[in-house]
Amino acid sequence: MRALTAVRHLFSIPIDALTLGEALDRVDEAIARRGRLRIGVVNAAKIVSMRSNDLLRRSVLSSDLILADGVSVVWAARMLGRPLPERVAGIDLMMGMLRRGNERGYGVFCLGATDGVLDTVAARLAVDYPNLRLAGRRNGYFSEEEEGDVAELVASAKPDILLVAITSPKKEKFLAKWADRMGVPVCHGVGGSFDVYAGKVRRAPEAWQRLGLEWLYRVKQEPRRLWRRYLTTNTIFCAMVLSELLKRRPRAGAG
Numbered sequence: 588m589r590a591l592t593a594v595r596h597l598f599s600i601p602i603d604a605l606t607l608g609e610a611l612d613r614v615d616e617a618i619a620r621r622g623r624l625r626i627g628v629v630n631a632a633k634i635v636s637m638r639s640n641d642l643l644r645r646s647v648l649s650s651d652l653i654l655a656d657g658v659s660v661v662w663a664a665r666m667l668g669r670p671l672p673e674r675v676a677g678i679d680l681m682m683g684m685l686r687r688g689n690e691r692g693y694g695v696f697c698l699g700a701t702d703g704v705l706d707t708v709a710a711r712l713a714v715d716y717p718n719l720r721l722a723g724r725r726n727g728y729f730s731e732e733e734e735g736d737v738a739e740l741v742a743s744a745k746p747d748i749l750l751v752a753i754t755s756p757k758k759e760k761f762l763a764k765w766a767d768r769m770g771v772p773v774c775h776g777v778g779g780s781f782d783v784y785a786g787k788v789r790r791a792p793e794a795w796q797r798l799g800l801e802w803l804y805r806v807k808q809e810p811r812r813l814w815r816r817y818l819t820t821n822t823i824f825c826a827m828v829l830s831e832l833l834k835r836r837p838r839a840g841a842g
Contacts, residue, residue: 595669597660598634598827603652606672610654611683618693618747618772625650625766626775628677630657631824633755643756646763658799663828678780678790684748689716696744699727699752700781707785722746727753738765748773752781
């Protein structure tokens with residue numbers, strides 16, 4: 588069930604109008620009451636994918652919170668008269684959870700990435716957040732037939748927070764299908780954030796992030812793999828925003 592909060596509907600997606608601090612407060616509340624808070628995030632690429640992938644769309648829309656993980660989404664919402672307070676990047680939310688988890692002694696399960704990356708993440712967590720409890724970890728390379736066993740592994744570890752570092756749409760589908768079985772108070776899909784935290788991938792400098800060019804920084808690092816994907820999704824997203832703007836424009840002679 589979605590939390591009661593102000594939302595901004597963008598392309599029929601109810602995006603929660605929360606700041607990073609407010610989202611972290613929701614995390615604390617869910618853990619304190621042993622409730623269920625499944626967090627979904629959307630950026631331009633995912634919004635485009637949701638148009639043609641119905642299972643991804645239904646998985647995202649079933650989340651308890653949906654946050655704007657992308658400056659382009661915040662800009663689009665503002666242009667369309669549905670302003671959001673700020674971008675809440677998935678990696679920033681993850682890092683905030685780790686900081687608060689260190690203060691409060693939360694247990695975290697890390698699911699995703701490779702075993703090598705997880706080794707580095709575990710070593711860094713022990714140094715950076717010594718009061719955080721690493722409840723368990725498992726790489727993100729498993730088949731659909733293995734999902735039930737993975738869900739049971741997470742459930743048996745009894746973490747307060749599950750971080751899922753798997754690419755879309757697999758992480759959204761996995762959480763939508765297995766969140767209830769796992770019984771974790773807070774589930775958050777963090778994509779490639781483990782790779783960034785482990786130092787395998789560099790995150791864009793803040794200046795690039797503020798300009799909405801984080802995607803371009805990623806393309807710089809992996810041009811052959813990413814340039815076509817971002818060119819396509821960014822073009823489609825811009826067209827979607829333009830179409831919405833034209834719908835809002837008064838017709839000639841109207842009124």
